[in-house]
Amino acid sequence: EAQVTQNPRYLITVTGKKLTVTCSQNMNHEYMSWYRQDPGLGLRQIYYSMNVEVTDKGDVPEGYKVSRKEKRNFPLILESPSPNQTSLYFCASSLNGFLNTEAFFGQGTRLTVV
Amino acid sequence: AQSVTQLDSHVSVSEGTPVLLRCNYSSSYSPSLFWYVQHPNKGLQLLLKYTSAATLVKGINGFEAEFKKSETSFHLTKPSAHMSDAAEYFCVVSGSNAGNMLTFGGGTRLMVKP
Numbered sequence: 156e157a158q159v160t161q162n163p164r165y166l167i168t169v170t171g172k173k174l175t176v177t178c179s180q181n182m183n184h185e186y187m188s189w190y191r192q193d194p195g196l197g198l199r200q201i202y203y204s205m206n207v208e209v210t211d212k213g214d215v216p217e218g219y220k221v222s223r224k225e226k227r228n229f230p231l232i233l234e235s236p237s238p239n240q241t242s243l244y245f246c247a248s249s250l251n252g253f254l255n256t257e258a259f260f261g262q263g264t265r266l267t268v269v
Numbered sequence: 270a271q272s273v274t275q276l277d278s279h280v281s282v283s284e285g286t287p288v289l290l291r292c293n294y295s296s297s298y299s300p301s302l303f304w305y306v307q308h309p310n311k312g313l314q315l316l317l318k319y320t321s322a323a324t325l326v327k328g329i330n331g332f333e334a335e336f337k338k339s340e341t342s343f344h345l346t347k348p349s350a351h352m353s354d355a356a357e358y359f360c361v362v363s364g365s366n367a368g369n370m371l372t373f374g375g376g377t378r379l380m381v382k383p
Contacts, residue, residue, distance in 0.1 A: 247313075
């Protein structure tokens with residue numbers, strides 16, 4: 156089954172404790188992206204990647220890192236989480252960009268930073 | 270730059286009555302437009318997309334949307350609401366040079382009363 160898989164689904168952590176949210180897709184997509192969803196703001200793009208070893212900032216990259224060492228994986232790293240990063244996070248992938256092509260989304264990771 | 274405004278944060282309809290979810294966009298480029306639906310505790314699913322072909326776009330589950338360039342609108346409609354339509358709906362535009370940026374509206378929560 157074609158899918159985007161995120162782990163964990165739920166995470167509660169403390170301020171300053173490094174964490175990684177994993178994202179994996181099995182569709183051989185080139186484009187992958189991370190979003191955060193906050194009430195009333197829709198989804199905002201954090202980082203995206205157009206291919207292996209190619210990443211770039213989205214609208215809200217501060218406090219986040221990403222890497223794309225393999226085509227299928229695109230982990231999101233919070234080196235020193237803060238409470239304002241409490242949010243619902245989605246990973247998405249697309250065959251070759253988002254202009255005309257459907258984006259496939261993972262089921263989300265709800266992160267709480269206390 | 271591009272932006273999306275969903276004009277209603279909440280819409281409530283009775284089962285069997287029409288649904289109208291309003292979306293206005295701005296984009297410096299010829300945009301692609303999408304509607305995604307998010308059911309509780311689920312990822313986002315594509316309902317329909319406009320990519321400069323027919324201005325009236327039909328999607329899944331009886332939804333359709335009309336692209337009106339003169340009004341910069343892309344409203345989502347359905348003739349008859351079903352209880353299973355209760356969800357959050359996002360209007361999304363993509364139109365950047367590289368097609369790598371999706372811009373989301375703030376979302377409209379649709380409630381369907383029996």
